[in-house]
Amino acid sequence: MTDPTAQRLQTDIVISGGGVAGLVAAAAFGSAGFRVLCVDPTPPVTEEGAAGADMRTTAFLHPSRTVLERAGLWARLAPHAAPLQVMRIIDAGGDTPVARLTRDFDAADLSDEPFGWNFPNWLLRREMVARLAELPLVDFRPGVATTGLVTRDSGAEVTLSDGTRITAKLVIGADGRNSFVREAAGIAVKTTRYGQKALVCAVTHDLPHENVSTEVHRSGGPFTLVPLPDRDGVPSSAIVWMERGPEAERLAELPPAEFEAAMTERSTGVLGPLTLVTRRALWPMITQIACRFSAQRVALIAEAAHVIPPIGAQGLNMSLADLRCLLDLAEKDPGHLGEAAMLNTYHRRRWPEVKAREVGIDLLNRASMLEPRPLRDLRAGALGALYALKPVRKTLMKAGLGVR
Ligand SMILES: Cc1cc2nc3c(=O)[nH]c(=O)nc-3n(C[C@H](O)[C@H](O)[C@H](O)COP(=O)(O)OP(=O)(O)OC[C@H]3O[C@@H](n4cnc5c(N)ncnc54)[C@H](O)[C@@H]3O)c2cc1C
Numbered sequence: 001m002t003d004p005t006a007q008r009l010q011t012d013i014v015i016s017g018g019g020v021a022g023l024v025a026a027a028a029f030g031s032a033g034f035r036v037l038c039v040d041p042t043p044p045v046t047e048e049g050a051a052g053a054d055m056r057t058t059a060f061l062h063p064s065r066t067v068l069e070r071a072g073l074w075a076r077l078a079p080h081a082a083p084l085q086v087m088r089i090i091d092a093g094g095d096t097p098v099a100r101l102t103r104d105f106d107a108a109d110l111s112d113e114p115f116g117w118n119f120p121n122w123l124l125r126r127e128m129v130a131r132l133a134e135l136p137l138v139d140f141r142p143g144v145a146t147t148g149l150v151t152r153d154s155g156a157e158v159t160l161s162d163g164t165r166i167t168a169k170l171v172i173g174a175d176g177r178n179s180f181v182r183e184a185a186g187i188a189v190k191t192t193r194y195g196q197k198a199l200v201c202a203v204t205h206d207l208p209h210e211n212v213s214t215e216v217h218r219s220g221g222p223f224t225l226v227p228l229p230d231r232d233g234v235p236s237s238a239i240v241w242m243e244r245g246p247e248a249e250r251l252a253e254l255p256p257a258e259f260e261a262a263m264t265e266r267s268t269g270v271l272g273p274l275t276l277v278t279r280r281a282l283w284p285m286i287t288q289i290a291c292r293f294s295a296q297r298v299a300l301i302a303e304a305a306h307v308i309p310p311i312g313a314q315g316l317n318m319s320l321a322d323l324r325c326l327l328d329l330a331e332k333d334p335g336h337l338g339e340a341a342m343l344n345t346y347h348r349r350r351w352p353e354v355k356a357r358e359v360g361i362d363l364l365n366r367a368s369m370l371e372p373r374p375l376r377d378l379r380a381g382a383l384g385a386l387y388a389l390k391p392v393r394k395t396l397m398k399a400g401l402g403v404r
Contacts, residue, residue: 008164008165008166008167009037009164009165009166009167010166010167010168011035011036011037011139011166011167011168012029012034012035012036012168012169012170012337013029013034013035013036013037013168013169013170013171013172013337013338014036014037014038014039014146014156014158014166014168014170014171014172015029015036015037015038015039015171015172015174016039016146016158016171016172016173016174016175016179016180016181017038017039017040017173017174017175017176017179017181017302017304018038018039018040018044018140018142018174019040019174019175019176019302019303020058020121020124020125020128020316020319021174021301021302021303021316021319021320021323022038022040022172022174022175022302023038023044023124023125023128023129023132023140024067024068024071024073024128024320024323025038025172025174025301025323025326026038026132026135026138026140027071027072027073027128027131027132027135027138028067028070028071028323028327029138029327029330030132030135030137030138031070031071031072031135032070032327032330032331033137033334034137034330034334034337035137036137036138036139037138037139037141037166037168038132038138038139038140038141039140039141039142039144039145039146039160040141040142040143040144040145040175041143041144041145041161042142043142043143044125044126044128044129044142045122045125046122046123046125046126046129047122047126048120048122048123048278050122053122054121054122054125055121055122055200055201055202055278055279055280055281056120056121056200056238056240056281056283056310057118057119057120057121057200057202057226057228057238058118058119058121058124058316059084059115059116059117059118059213059226059317060116060117060118060119060316060317060320061115061116061317062113062114062115062116063317063320063321063324064116064316064317064320064321065116065117066324067320067323067324067327068320070327071131072131072134072135073127073128073131076127076130076131077117077119077124077127078117080119080123080127080229081117081118081119081229082117082118082119082211082226082227082228082229083114083116083117083118083211083227084107084114084115084116084117084118084211084212084213084226084227085106085107085108085114085115085210085211085212086104086105086106086107086210086211086212086213087104087105087115087212087213087215087312088102088103088104088105088212088213088214088215088270089102089103089105089214089215089217089383090102090214090215090216090217090268090270091217091218091376091379091380091383092216092217092218092268093217093218093219093370093373093376093377093379093380094376095373097218097265097266097268098268099216099268099270100380101380101383103383104212114211115213116317118213118226118227118228118238120202120228120238141160141162144160144161144162144164145160145161145180146158146159146160146161146175146180146181147159147160147161147180148184149171149180149181149184149185149298151171151185151295151296151297151298152296152297153296153340155167155168155169155297155338156168156169156170156171156296156297156298156338158171168297168338169297169337169338170297170298170299170330170337170338171297171298171299171338172298172299172300172301172326173185173298173299173300173301173304173305174301174302174304175304176302176303176304177286177288177303177304177307179300179303179304181298181300181304182290182300182304182305185295185296185298186295187290187291187292187295187298187300188290188291189288189289189290189291190288190289190291191286191287191288192286192287192288192362193284193285193286194221194285194286194287194309194365194369195244195245196220196221196242196243196244196245196248196284196285196309196365196369197242197243197244197245197248197249197282197283197284197285198221198240198241198242198248198282198283198285198309198310199239199240199241199242199243199248199251199252199280199281199282200238200239200240200241200280200281200282200283201238201239201276201277201278201279201280201281202228202231202236202237202238202239202276202277202278203225203236203237203239203260203263203274203275203276203277204231204234204235204236204274204275204277205234205235205236205237205271205272205273205274205275206235206271206272206273207235207270207271207272208235209225209227209235209237209271211227212227213225213226213227214267214270214271215311216266216267216268216270217367217368217379218266218376219368219369219370219371219376220242220243220244220247220368220369221241221242221243221244221285221309221365221368221369222240222242222311222365222368223239223240223241223242223266223267224239224240224241224310224311225237225238225239225267225270225271226238226239226240231277235271236277237271239263239274240310241263241266242285242309242310242365242368244369245284248282249282251280252280252282256276259276259280260273260274260275260276263276283310285309285365286307286309287307287308287309287358287361287362288303288306288307289305289306289307289354289355289358290304290305290306292347292351293305293322293346293347293350293351293354294343294344294346294347295343296340296343297338297343298343299326299338299343299346301319301322301323301326302316302318302319302322302323303315303319305319305322305350305354306318306354306358308357308358308361308362309361309362309365311361311364311365311368312361312364314357314361318354318357321350321353322350322354325346325349325350326346329342329345329346330342367379367382
């Protein structure tokens with residue numbers, strides 16, 4: 001039975017999910033003049049040391065910056081950015097874990113701007129929540145989940161866990177890999193499991209990173225060091241260490257001194273001895289893509305639509321490309337927000353692009369996981385050959401950034 005005391009609201013857009021993608025979407029649509037309600041059952045954790053803090057970092061690649069600018073976020077974030085000038089790839093697939101092939105992809109080959117900028121996720125949440133508080137058109141409700149969705153041609157009716165019912169022209173599913181909105185809209189997903197986990201933490205080191213992001217390939221998956229701003233005057237980097245599940249779990253439980261020794265060896269010592277300065281967190285690795293990115297009055301963005309392993313900083317950058325596409329369509333024709341033609345165009349523009357990236361990242365991940373020595377030798381040979389051809393090198397860099 002319907003509760004007669006429950007609130008009934010009307011808005012332009014309901015965003016289900018206030019992870020990094022949902023928060024940027026709320027800021028972007030709110031800045032563009034749309035009325036937005038954004039909900040998330042888990043209130044954002046905005047301090048590094050607090051329980052439940054997201055220990056990952058996000059490298060925003062160049063094209064994402066314009067989206068952050070449109071959302072009024074870039075000016076807040078810029079002072080905390082660690083620029084990424086060079087992407088270094090090391091192959092350490094020989095008998096011992098030493099660098100046997102090193103190749104640098106330098107952003108200077110493309111423009112005088114860096115490839116992107118890296119930020120801790122807890123800091124992103126802090127700045128994004130502060131931005132939403134400035135926007136009169138955005139109603140952000142942490143601690144509340146989306147629990148019901150009924151759609152019609154004329155609009156969507158959303159029910160929240162606090163009993164509120166809202167009608168909206170558009171519902172954006174930004175509620176992560178197990179998206180409620182995706183399921184309620186009846187959209188299926190295709191999932192590939194790798195039996196792999198990513199271990200993430202932050203470290204300090206004696207040698208400066210000089211804005212170089214380094215990916216070391218041996219077996220089990222890539223080991224990546226991404227630049228962070230100095231920590232109390234000491235150079236610092238984020239670690240993303242992908243390994244087969246049991247090995248990642250063993251590493252996560254090692255006493256700190258043994259873990260530091262293992263990390264330093266796996267990094268080929270490229271930045272000197274590594275010192276652990278945060279807790280370690282594990283993330284299961286999957287590739288997942290929704291069969292459609294839209295349904296009646298519904299658009300899926302970010303991990304609700306696609307999940308890929310964290311290689312080449314693609315995940316959230318693809319999510320901001322989803323957002324840019326949806327925002328462009330909405331701004332161009334606000335009178336038809338959330339109608340079938342708009343959402344079909346969104347699906348048609350984004351799905352093939354995401355699928356192509358998913359295939360590419362899946363291949364790179366499988367190549368990095370290789371155990372047999374001859375195949376690892378082949379991998380090193382392919383990297384050397386591709387790198388040697390300057391036009392191919394530039395094309396790869398542009399493809400990685402998502403620019404043409
Ligand atoms: C180790 C690692 C490193 C990464 N590094 C990078 C990188 O450098 N660059 C990059 O671009 N990407 C990176 N990624 C990917 C990036 O972190 C993700 O794409 C991004 O965090 C996902 O954001 P999201 O908002 O879609 O999902 P989530 O962060 O999972 O947010 C979903 C939110 O929805 C909420 N929710 C769930 N159910 C409901 C409901 N019923 N109602 C309302 N809300 C709900 C959840 O509480 C959650 O807060 C990395 C990923 C990993 C695992």
